[in-house]
Amino acid sequence: MRLGADHVLVTVPATSANLGPGFDAMGLALGLHDEIEVRLVASDDVTVEVVGEGAGEVPDGADHLVVRALQHTLEAAGAPLTGVHLRCTNRIPHGRGLGSSAAAVVSGIVAARGLLADPHVLDARTMLGIATAFEGHPDNAAPALRGGATLAWSGPQGPRAVDLEVDPRVRATVLVPDVRLATSRARGVLPDQVPHADAAFTAGRAALLVEALARRPELLLDATEDRLHQDYRAEVMASTAELVRALRAAGLAATVSGAGPTVLVLAVAEQRTALDTVLSDLLGDLGADRVGGAGWRVADLAIDGTGATCRSVAQE
Structure with missing residues (x-):
């Protein structure tokens, strides 16, 4: 060639x-x-x-x-x-x-x-x-x-x-900590087996996520629930886990991005005020050091x- x-x-x-x-x-x-x-x-x-x-x-x-x-x-x-x-x-x-x-x-x-x-x-x-x-x-x-x-x-x-398909109203916000985490370490804490109930729960939520992304973004909070990996990884990214829990408690679809430790929030325009308020309370101005000893950068991103x-x- x-x-x-x-x-x-x-x-x-x-x-x-x-x-x-x-x-x-x-x-x-x-x-x-x-x-x-x-x-x-x-x-x-x-x-x-x-x-x-x-x-x-x-x-x-x-x-x-x-x-x-x-x-x-x-x-x-x-x-x-x-x-x-x-x-x-x-x-x-x-x-x-x-x-x-x-x-x-x-x-x-x-x-x-x-x-x-x-x-x-x-x-x-x-x-x-x-x-x-x-x-x-x-x-x-x-x-x-x-x-x-x-x-x-x-x-x-x-x-x-x-x-x-992704509903055009959905935008992403990423919260990036000033600490790194090797993917190998994040994978290393995952168990070889999980309870059948957790696997079934997560499979159902993954199916729901397809619909929530495409047409029903009001379902994103439920659709992004997981029982396969995030809770197990909390021990190696405590700050991330704390932030995800707080955002979800406020009704926002927050997840760990990949193997972490970044947090991803999927939201629509009507949720922006709530998201900004929660982030201000949790992180302070400009991502001040408020969560688990980590500083955070916040970026609102379009879907590429x-x-x-x-x-x-x-x-x-």
Whole structure:
């Protein structure tokens, strides 16, 4: 497969997985984006510049996750490997449950597709499969690729995803703490088995969530209840658990975003006053230190309906 471009720009959204009961299956793309610039160079050199989140922390060479995903995808497509200059402008917080690793993987895959002379060799299912191989499950990768809300699963035909309708009145608010939590630690506290009643309860709520997102946002509080993972994870994110409980007690559909520790609130315009009042009481002005010893940043985000995009610099 020939390369058709040597310089592309990729934009990829943050994502929130699970949405309460949709554990390892449901995800939502959010209006917060990383921007990745990929330039191929006529050598074997790999250089990485990072601005914003992760600067000075993530690898600056071939081990960088975007580079690994990019080169793996080019190789899978039968394209020649060359040197790469990568510039990442990162806005998605790392280690907070907002899909930063999925965004990196997806941006590398989408960049590779944009560099190919025939990008159609990498269709949506192939890209999701590559992303899932990197991530381990497709719940963040699917909305990062497709935008909006998605339901993803893995089966005999590999990872697959479908789009879920989202009522245009629904907006997301994320409460991002100043502490991080490794996904491996959040997963490590989950039990191997759960009571049958809890599994049945959560399955019912996941089904209800599809309807609540699409047409009945007044049901989001009930629809985001979960008994599979959030209570078990409270021991490693006490501040998050406390904030989720307080928001839900006020009638707001709050969940742990992904593996945490960010909190996601899904609300409609009529709930904004109540949400602002509760946040003011809990966090004070500008997210002051009020909950469990953690400081919090609050951001109101649109639902990203597009997913990852790529454009060739040469075509601008």
